[in-house]
Amino acid sequence: TRWAIAIHGGAGGDPSKWNDEKRSARREGLEAALTIGRDLLAGGGSALDAVEAVIRSMEDNASFNAGRGAVLTKEGNAELDASIMDGRTRACGAIAGVTTIKNPISTARLVMTETKHVLLAGPGADAFAASQNVPLVDPKYFLSRRPGRSNSSTDTGQDPHFG
């Protein structure tokens, strides 16, 4: 096998209990993300670039519990985590508990490449992202109102997402 890729959009919920709209949105999101990764790898792109691009796609899609559409804390906020690791060198980067970073996976990669650290958390991680000029958003951005979203009250009550 010259190249290979696998993706997941989360475990825990029972798809048999989803309505058609949610099933369709989730499947379309998976296919879009996988297509991005396949095309990158088939074109000779790196595994690291493929991983980042695929995850960015799912972070931007409110059907998944990451980025826009993420589930909410007890206080009603989105606190996001992400990590990335390069198998060539075992270099890695991660962020935890961030609230304003549009694409956490890309900032995790910047932690890996632009600092000597592995994990930045909370306001410090948000500040690091700002210093790197990555896209920041109002925390309300994560509170998607799109049908099939992950952070709807229906989902949180009947179809829990796992971390």
Add this chain to the structure above:
Amino acid sequence: TVGCVALDSAGNLAAGTSTGGTAKKLPGRVGDSPIVGAGTFADNASCAVSGTGVGEEYIRNAVAYDISAQMLYAGLSLESAVTEVMTERLKPGIGGLICVSHDGQIVMQHNTPGMSCGAADSGGRFETQLVLDN
């Protein structure tokens, strides 16, 4: 949670995971996604791993690293290592894993009612599933 593992045509592996955590979680709670070795791991000598599930269990069992270690130290195949973790180490209903080995084998397993996932490779495979038949 979302995740991706990949092997490129240069033989390099990478893994990534991103999440909002658990619904109605305690503010400040951190799961396995940002914990390298728990929810994410990659080593060109073995495999790349991304997990989804009850993060605390992935942290306690160092799941992602453990799969790589079983391949390196015990000589297990990727599939055997993943199966051991998912069926022997983790309790039912805890979560799922996607992995790709250094030679391009893809393994995806879960012990929850569902796991949205997909796989593609240079042999023409391209598939997505809402319910994976383990």
